[in-house]
Amino acid sequence: MKISSLPEPIYKAACQFGLLELRTKFFYKKITDGVSSDIYYIKTENNKEFCIKRALRKLAVKEDWFAPINRSNFEAEYFKECKKIIPSSFPKLLGHDSKKYILALEWFKPEQYSLWKKKLLNNKINVNDATQVSKILNKKHAFFFNKKNYEKKFSNDKTFHDIRIEPYILFTSQSYPEYKNKFLQAADNLMLNKKTLIHGDFSPKNILTGRNSAVILDAETACWGDPAFDLAFCNNHIILKSFLNPKIKNKYINLSKQFITNYIDNLNWEEKDLFTKRFFQLLPLLILARVDGKSPVEYFTEKEKVITRSFALEILNKNQCNINNFISTWDKYVKK
Missing domain, CATH: 3.30.200.20 (Phosphorylase Kinase; domain 1)
Structure with a gap:
């Protein structure tokens, strides 16, 4: 050697x-x-x-x-x-x-663990992965919820603003002036609903899946924040990949539904309705951010960008979004 x-x-x-x-x-x-x-x-x-x-x-x-x-x-x-x-x-x-x-x-040895992002891109969709990851996320959020000693330790607002709020929310809002208030409100909500320790970059590229457990990596954006952000940020990646592989869209839809419902069903530290409302207000903005923000996904054609924008804007225009009308809208825009 x-x-x-x-x-x-x-x-x-x-x-x-x-x-x-x-x-x-x-x-x-x-x-x-x-x-x-x-x-x-x-x-x-x-x-x-x-x-x-x-x-x-x-x-x-x-x-x-x-x-x-x-x-x-x-x-x-x-x-x-x-x-x-x-x-x-x-x-x-x-x-x-x-x-x-x-x-x-x-x-972690590649023969024992797979990067979740690569599995999703290669059509290796397994709902057990979503169940496993959502349980980890829920358990972590629940453990740290409202523990003030950790709030002080993880006071990392500057990083979260520079790596998430500015490039994903504020920068993207410049491309959608008619929705600027919704972007600004989302940015404010993220600061007003800091309740627990969040990862801040909770996405399939930072998650390894193994036979018995998933492993969470790359926590540079860890801070005291809104748990709805982690759930929305990760599901955004699943949603985007469905537009890349429309022939198996139902697998992505079922995966995301399992992820979201499993997390929310086990949520017991705040009102589920309030959490769900923040989640669905944030999700379409994050979808738009991966098309028109500072860190666009690398695998979209122009056609896929147009369809994804239309989907996100329809969700953004709904007076009230829930898991059922979100999924029906998603299904409508992903063409087989």
Whole structure:
């Protein structure tokens, strides 16, 4: 196995964490998924495997998009706290440099875990995945709900604003001036309904599915926030993929329905009607954001963008949206 040269800060951090030694031979590979961090997979000559990541000040997208670099410190705390609740569903923190914003994490073998995003794109739709993931999300939200000591620890509003509210809500509103008030109201609601610890980037690209458990990754946007955001953010990704694969739209619809209903059926820390209202007010805005925001999905043609916009705007125009009329509208727009 050849000796490879990592960027010096990454290499020094790995040595500081006791994961590498000066004479250790190792192989590394840069992981290119994602836009917010430099991430490396490392395997030593002794078959020790781990990943190590460093947050970027400027995110790797076309638009100018900056975020506080200390967000990796919140990510480290998120994994430490969440692993206490559901040990099998969060990676073990192997090292953390809070001044250089570098952390090392447990590596999950691809032969044992699959990235949920890839499964969804490759038509491998399994409702058990949705059940598993929604249970993790619900249990985590319930555990931290209204615990003020965690609210202070995860006061990460600046990152959430810069990575979520500004690029997804405020930036996208510029393309829809007639709906600007709805975008602004959604942004306000996210700040007014901070109730528990949220992930902030809870999406299939950050979720591994295994035989016995799902694993949640990449928590740089972790903060004290509105739990409706996590549920809407993740289901948005499922919805978008149905427009890419319309022949199996019913599988995506059933998957999302299972995810949403399983979560809400087990919601016991606030009124379900109020939560559901916030969820459906937010969801169409997030759909539009992945077409016209700072981080558009990479797999849509212009035709798919047009259809997706029309669907989101119809949902946005409904006086009251619920799971049934949402799904019937979704079904109407996804053409087989």
